[in-house]
Amino acid sequence: MMHDSARTIRDGVAAGRFSAVEVCQTFLDRIEATNPSLNAFTLVAADRALGRAAEIDRRRAAGETLGPLAGVPVAIKDNLCVRGMRTTASSRILDRFVPPFSATVVERLEAAHAVIVGKTNCDEFAMGSSNENSAYGPVHNPWAADRTPGGSSGGSAAAVAARCVPLALGSDTGGSIRQPASFCGVLGLKPTYGRVSRYGLLAFASSLDQVGPMARSAGDAALTLNVLAGPDRADATSSRQPVPDFTAGLTGRIPGLRVGVPRTFVSEGVDEGVRRVWDQALQTVRDAGATLVDVELPHAKYATPVYYLVASAEASSNLARYDGVRYGYRAAGASGLKEMYSRTRDEGFGAEVKRRIMLGTYVLSAGYYDAFYLKAQQVRTLLRRDYDAAFEKVDVVAMPTSPIPAFRLGEKTADPLQMYLADVFTVSANLAGLPAISIPCGFVEGSERLPVGLQVTGKMFDESTLLRVADAYERITDWHTQAP
Amino acid sequence: MSSGLTIADVERVAALAHLDLTADEKTLFTRQLDGILDYARQLQAIDTNGVPATAHVHVHQESEREDEPRASLSLADAVENAPDANLEAGLFRVPRVIGG
Numbered sequence A: 001m002m003h004d005s006a007r008t009i010r011d012g013v014a015a016g017r018f019s020a021v022e023v024c025q026t027f028l029d030r031i032e033a034t035n036p037s038l039n040a041f042t043l044v045a046a047d048r049a050l051g052r053a054a055e056i057d058r059r060r061a062a063g064e065t066l067g068p069l070a071g072v073p074v075a076i077k078d079n080l081c082v083r084g085m086r087t088t089a090s091s092r093i094l095d096r097f098v099p100p101f102s103a104t105v106v107e108r109l110e111a112a113h114a115v116i117v118g119k120t121n122c123d124e125f126a127m128g129s130s131n132e133n134s135a136y137g138p139v140h141n142p143w144a145a146d147r148t149p150g151g152s153s154g155g156s157a158a159a160v161a162a163r164c165v166p167l168a169l170g171s172d173t174g175g176s177i178r179q180p181a182s183f184c185g186v187l188g189l190k191p192t193y194g195r196v197s198r199y200g201l202l203a204f205a206s207s208l209d210q211v212g213p214m215a216r217s218a219g220d221a222a223l224t225l226n227v228l229a230g231p232d233r234a235d236a237t238s239s240r241q242p243v244p245d246f247t248a249g250l251t252g253r254i255p256g257l258r259v260g261v262p263r264t265f266v267s268e269g270v271d272e273g274v275r276r277v278w279d280q281a282l283q284t285v286r287d288a289g290a291t292l293v294d295v296e297l298p299h300a301k302y303a304t305p306v307y308y309l310v311a312s313a314e315a316s317s318n319l320a321r322y323d324g325v326r327y328g329y330r331a332a333g334a335s336g337l338k339e340m341y342s343r344t345r346d347e348g349f350g351a352e353v354k355r356r357i358m359l360g361t362y363v364l365s366a367g368y369y370d371a372f373y374l375k376a377q378q379v380r381t382l383l384r385r386d387y388d389a390a391f392e393k394v395d396v397v398a399m400p401t402s403p404i405p406a407f408r409l410g411e412k413t414a415d416p417l418q419m420y421l422a423d424v425f426t427v428s429a430n431l432a433g434l435p436a437i438s439i440p441c442g443f444v445e446g447s448e449r450l451p452v453g454l455q456v457t458g459k460m461f462d463e464s465t466l467l468r469v470a471d472a473y474e475r476i477t478d479w480h481t482q483a484p
Numbered sequence B: 001m002s003s004g005l006t007i008a009d010v011e012r013v014a015a016l017a018h019l020d021l022t023a024d025e026k027t028l029f030t031r032q033l034d035g036i037l038d039y040a041r042q043l044q045a046i047d048t049n050g051v052p053a054t055a056h057v058h059v060h061q062e063s064e065r066e067d068e069p070r071a072s073l074s075l076a077d078a079v080e081n082a083p084d085a086n087l088e089a090g091l092f093r094v095p096r097v098i099g100g
Helices: A005-013 A020-036 A046-060 A106-112 A153-159 A178-184 A217-228 A271-289 A301-322 A336-346 A350-364 A367-392 A416-422 A427-433 A465-478 B007-016 B025-045 B073-077
Strands: A041-044 A075-079 A115-120 A169-171 A187-190 A211-215 A258-261 A293-294 A395-400 A438-443 A449-458
Touching: A005 A020, A005 A217, A005 B025, A020 A041, A020 A046, A020 A106, A020 A115, A020 B073, A041 A271, A041 A367, A046 A367, A075 A153, A106 A115, A106 A217, A106 A427, A153 A169, A153 A211, A153 B025, A169 A217, A169 A301, A178 A187, A178 A293, A178 A301, A178 A449, A187 A217, A187 A465, A211 A217, A211 A367, A217 A416, A217 A465, A258 A367, A271 A293, A271 A438, A271 A449, A271 A465, A293 B007, A301 A350, A301 A416, A301 A427, A301 B025, A350 B007, A350 B025, A367 A395, A367 A427, A367 B025, A395 A465, A449 A465, B007 B025
Parallel strands: A075 A115, A075 A169, A258 A293, A258 A395
Antiparallel strands: A041 A115, A169 A211, A187 A211, A187 A438, A395 A449, A438 A449
């Protein structure tokens, strides 16, 4: 059962081949066995999960129609609120925060009869690319314990890869779903900005953040996006675009699909092993009937500095709310209000979060706004125009998800800039608001086998095509079925 | 290379951000932020004359709705997570700011 898809589990529960409680217990046992070495979960809500599973079994016994994710265990990244379940964003400052409400995505999953089994470790407030910026310690990559699972949704990616859950939610501000999916050999989808409600997601950068599924197949990701997508009155930026049935487009066929390849952009700084896998992946896409077309994204090389200026500026504003008054940690013994604020924040936030608050505050401050923040937003416009021009010629754009495979824990922590540079291929989709998916496409073979992801970026609201590409890819390769 | 960021700059920004940084943090952040800002300076070379800023990927849609009253958080729920609160009065407690 551990290796079954969410769809198989749901159908088995609905048909009575096994109970939701049996499913839940199987995965809880798996979590208990693996979490001491992976550290993928910050909280396992076993009793609550078993209670929900029993309720689903009762509904079935009573003849009720079960939801599209009935009995499917799901892990939730710990920056998404679940009512009554501790939610920390892996930060000391929220160490004891128990949300009085659930994120819309959580409510929708539970309305679809999914069973939430726990909260997954991540980089603090989703700021990081290695899961090492967590107050609860790093997650270990299931494929190589001395390496990072990627970040910031590292716990979700590791949990899905290690068969602790068939499905997890992540959030993606600059690659935080796709890069860990790539590092752990699972599928990760960042939907179009606005496709999925952000209500109840602890805000990092509001113009970039998006919630999405992490799974082991395109079919399961499509099933989950069906549940998550659609407008939400609690999020004014959620889109009223019609939501298609994402599972309906999984025909396995991509003949005639025009796949843009920004060869100039991906020509530099890509690890040799990743490059070999990437070349093979493009060949596979062509063998499936797609046409490869060279495209230029002249401003994509600037996406990383643009991203770090814009995201940090927004973060410095969003994280102003953590002041030790209404919720979260408060420093003891401060003699005045201002001292209480500034000591609370220094003691409560980790180094990377403080660094980004500082960077964001700096670029928004008088004298630097035009030179950094405004400039970055203008280049963001140029980047969007690059994609608009590319999508005149092609249906999707393909890149490696990451220029490197999973790196060693501790390898990049001393130099934040080196860590940022590894986000080069993922950040532009967020800046342009576009949907993008990471598909398992092979391994760098060495002393350890390290997964590699193929990133496919689509037009606004065209997740269907991305999922169709992933599904077609899965039908002619078996990378997505390999387990660590 | 250097963007010329000084410890005094870092102290000024930390005060704006309400961060009581330690001396070690000030030294570390001065060096690291200097490197990041220097790297970001490559954007200055791009011609953005007349290019509008993208603050947000606009999804053009009617965003008005009827103003219907709905249930909100209860007082107890709202103060439940506070590090210091008077539950009966429904108040957050903070260090004294006036008089005293």
